[in-house]
Amino acid sequence: MPRYKPVHRDPLLLPVVLADQVQPGTFEFALDHLVEHELDLSALDARFCNDVTGASAYDPRVMLKIVLLAYSRGLITSRRIEQACRQNVLFMAVSGDSQPSYTHIAKFVRELGEQIQPLFTQVLLTCDRQGLIGQQMFAIDGVKLPSNASKERSGTHAELRHRADRLDKAARKMLELHRSRDDGGDEPAGDADRRQRIDALHKEAQATRDFLAREQQRRNRKGQELKSNVTDNDSAKMATSKGVIQGYAAQAAVDASHQVMVAADVTGSGSEQAMLLPMIEQTAGWRAEHTLITADAGYHSKENLQALHDAGIAAMVA
DSSP states (O other), rough: OOOOOOOOOOOOOOOGGGGGGTTTSSSSHHHIIIIIIIOOOHHHHHOOSSSSSSOOOOOOOHHHHHHHHHHHHTTOSSSHHHHHHHHHHHHHHHTSSOOOOHHHHHHHHHHGGGGGHHOOOOOOOOHHHOOOOOOOOOEEEEEEESSSOOOGGGEEHHHHHHHHHHHHHHHHHHHHHHHHHTTTTTTTTHHHHHHHHHHHHHHHHHHHHHHHHHHHOOEOOSEEEEEEEOOTTEEEEETTTEEEEEEEEEEEEETTTTOOOOEEESSOOSGGGHHHHHHHTTTTTTOOTTTTTOOOGOOOOHHHHHHHHHHHHOEEEO
């Protein structure tokens, strides 16, 4: 019988020096220094008025570091970020072992809103001071991201009205069946579920009608109606290599020298052609006269090429 070294699974106390976990030369070290010493977060501090009364709040600097570190590692949901803050020593070190709940994380991200662009600009200014923006070439590309909205709840206003009518019709048929069974004097198994489905159909139909009464038709630059979505009207149906999704088109312009992102935007339009000129306009403050703009074939159109020529912008669009 072979002999192996023993395996211990008894409780073990491990002393951890959190400050030693954030090592110089790492992303988390740069992130910690940037947030603590470079960014002006007074606008985030101004949201709180609990200096005398009220419960203490999580420091927005800590929350910002947690969220940005999580995003850099592909963690984009509040629950997964909360889990990392409780189980990952690096997240504990960056956050000072604050361990915010997923509700606090989601609330922070939701309320960040208009502060994102000023923070982004501050980061770019810091990168520029460090000589990280070479201005030789900016590459523009995009990616389509799914939203949490169902594409089945998308359509033109006429299609959504028709869908609401069909939902009401389905609910009426189920209600008639339910009443006919009630007249028989018994309540077969499944009637409770049927009543819930009837209520759900009526609620969805009413939600669709409320949406139509509240929201105007979305139209493109040519005046053609775009499909709206009852759940998330900022998103749109988009074709991807894996099929059609309901989501957003994210664009970024990246400097070639050190891969610093100099511009970014997210829209509910699947057309990359419509995003090229707005993205180039965003880079105006960082672009030099000699800066070359590159973009793939998705951004190619006669109108875009003409606009670039008229503006005297050096560009290569596939």
